[in-house]
Structures are given as structure tokens and as C-alpha cells.
Amino acid sequence: MLRLSIIRAIKSGVNNFFRNGWLSITSVSVVSLTLFVISFLMSIVFVSNKLFTEIRNKIGVNVYLNEKADKEIASQMMEEISLMGGVTEVEYTDKKEALTSFKQKVKENDIIIQAIDELRENPLEDFISIKVKDPRKYEIIEGKLITGEFKDYILKVDYSEHKTEINNLDKILSSVTKAGLILIVFLVFVAVMVVLNSIRLTMYTHKIEIEIMRLVGAGNWFIKLPFITEGALYGLAASILVTLSLYPLAILLASALENSGLQLNPILLLNQTIIFAFLIHLLIGIALGIFSSYVAIQRYLRI
């Protein structure tokens, strides 16, 4: 009997969803909008994190060596550096290579090429470039190097030149993440209120139906279940809609990023995360629909 009642209640919820076409469209739109806003903000936080990581990876610190340092010394230094915590990359470039690559970089600019050629000597130095996972490590590494056993071979470490940039980047990243999260929480709160009220209005049109259900002796759960089912269907429909709408958004973003030189392909990224995104939308959407319906129906169940 219980199973029969549950099946009936769910069936009636599904029927209501299709019978009340306009009300369903309104509710699905509101839930969709909410999901879209959440999804959009989450994407911004995600993409900006990715972008910053990429930019950060491009930043390195170079240790310039003086005349006294030969290749032997350089490789000893590299060994020591790579043993320091958090170092991901250590690379030695001698001044010949440095000059070749510099010339390659500025080959379009005749004046610079000419100026270099006029200098009889190579104006560059040998250097070791270092990359670390966490930019805060640079300061420690710099400290260790200029006070350690190789201090006499070091001409300069260019960390100080990058110091502000690195720190700024870090600050921006953490502010974007923080602001994004605060905005998400705030918007979710606003969205829940909107969804709640819109579903409450929907429920108002069911007031008589609920009254009749009570009159013929329907138990509270028998009354609630169709509406909860309807709420869950709002969430389901909205999550499908929003997940699909991410594609046009990714295409737009892709064309915006095309010439930025960043290794980020939003379409590929979306393809990789689409199932995860759908599940998240489904979870939030259904939870939102059920919660709102449940709260909205509660006020008609007194007595």
C-alpha cells in the first residue's frame, strides 16, 4: 500500500509538471538562472586560477654567475639548488647560448642587433634559471644562495626585480578567489530566496488542490510528495538546460582567449569536465527545487 501511494504521488507530481506548463517554465527558468550564475562564477574562479597558475609558471628567477664560476661550479650549484624544497626546474645557460637566444628574440630589431655586433665582447653572463611551485620560496632560495658557499660566484639574483610582480600576482589571485567565493555564497542566498518565492507562488495556485486532498483524508506525505517531485523535476530540467548552455559560453570564451597566447582551451576543458559539471548542477538544482517546494508547501499543511 505504501509503495502504491508513493508511486501514485510521484506520478501525480510528474503529471502536474507537464499540466502546469507555464508555471513549470517559470520555475525552471528561475532555477536555471540560479544554476547559471553559480556555474558562471565557479568557472571564473576556476579559469582565473588556471590562468594565474600558468602566468606564475612563466615567472622564474635567474641567478647570474660571475667570471670565476666555471661549468663545474655551476653544476654543483645546480645540484644544491635542486635539493632545496619546492624547486621544480633548474637550468643552466651559458652566455653564448644566452646571446644566441637573445639575438633570436630581437632579430626583427636591426638597431639592437647592430649594437650587439658593435660590442666586441659578449655583454651577457652565464646564468642558472630556477622555477619553483610556490613563488614565496624565491625569497628563501635567494637568501640561501647569497649567504651560502657559492656566494662568491654569484653576480646577482634577479628575484628582487620580480619580487613585487610575484607578490602582486599572488595577492590578485587570492582576492579573486575570495571575492568569487563570497559572491557565490551571496548570490546563492539571493537565488534561494527567489526560487523559494517563485515556487511559493506556484504552490498558491495549488492551494485548492491541497485543501481538497486534505478533505478526502490524504496524509501529509501523500500531499507533499507530488510537489516535492515537481520541485525535483524543476531542478532536473534546469540542470540539463544550464549544462548545455555552457557550450556557447565556452565557444565565446575560446574566441576571446584566442590571441592571448595562453595555453587554455575552454572547449576542451568543458569536454573534460562536462559530466562533473552536470552532476554538480543536478545536485544543486534538485536540492534547490526540493527544498523550495518543501518549505513552500509547509504553510498549506497546517491544521
Place this chain on the structure above:
Amino acid sequence: MIEYRDVSKLYSEENIALIEVNIKIKSGEFVSIVGQSGMGKSSLLKLLTLEERPTEGRVIFNGVDLNEITKKEIPIHRRRIGVIFQDFKLLPQRTAFENVSFALEVAGEKPSKIKKSVSQILDIVGLSDKFKAYPVQLSGGEQQRVAIARALVNHPEVLIADEPTGNLDVINGREIIDLLLKINELGTTIILATHDKETVNRINKRVIVMDEGRVIRDQAKGKYMI
């Protein structure tokens, strides 16, 4: 079967609906409760369906004190009582058949039994050819018949009719009253609340007159007089 013992109902200090009402209704009776609007008729009925609880006193239904019935037990209690209203209260998006079967679905009956019972009861109220009609396609009298069928399909011991002819023309009104009399003859207790003098006089059965929340007259074969 039904007994109101010293029942008073106060909504607020100024708004007093019932004052020390004492009524006994036997099984199989047809009782008309008459009085002007706002004199306590509906409150009296709502105490029976547990839409309201008495401020003082007790309502006994089949030996059970309704004050003892918990919130959870209310739906079960309501299935023992059929109710019809002036505005029919039908679900507009369901057919006549579905409106009636709904009352059985709520009680968890099997589909085969629902089909049989609903067909039978719609036959009894004279709507065997209107199974698939929606309320909007039915006349007022027919809609009230659907409501009566819905109220009866659970085989209630008592049928409460709250101004059932209020929205109907004279002929349809009479037909509904005749149907109620027929149902009463088959053994169902009927409590009819109305302020329609002609209806009451035609029934010629027990009449309880209410005024300002009190029972002012209770006659076995009464006429509508105030």
C-alpha cells in the same frame, strides 16, 4: 453516534462561534442545521472534520473523543466522513472519474477496486455517461453529484453537506436534496447545514436551529423557523 458535549469555540474574545452546544445525533439520522450565515453552523461541522478543535467541551464520534485524535490520525479520521460544499471543490484538471477515484487513491486502494467502486458510485448519483467529462463541462448540479460521489466512495458513516444547494438553481437544488434523502435511506447519516428555508421544510426531518452560536431549537420533525 455523534455527540457534542458542552462544546464552545472561541476564535478570539470578541469572535465567539459556539457557546455550550449539546447535540446528539444517532446513526442513520438526517439532521438539518439551520441558521443565518455566521451563526456557527460551519464551525459545528469543522469540529467534526477536525479542521477546528473545540475551545471547551468534547465531540464524540463513534465512541471516540475527537480531542484524543492526534494530528497524524486526522487523515484516517477524515476518510470516515464524507463532505460536500457549496462550491463543490472539484479538481478542475481531473475528469469526473478521476475526481472520485482520487479519494480512493489517497486511501491506498488497488486500481482494480478503484475502477469498480468509482463506476458504481457514479451510476448511483446518475452520472454513468459523464465519466470522462471535466468539471467545466458539467452543470452545477452535475458537479455537485460528482462531489457527492467522491464523498461517498469511501463508504463513510456520515455525510456532511455544507450549503450544498447554495450555488444551484431550484430544480438542481431539489434533485441534490432528493439524492441526499436517497443516500440517507440506504443508511448513511446526513448532516445538512443550510439557510435555505424551502429546502428544510421539504425534507421534513429533524431540524436544529442555531443563533449566535447557541442551539435555540431542536425538533424531531421541524420547520425552518427563527
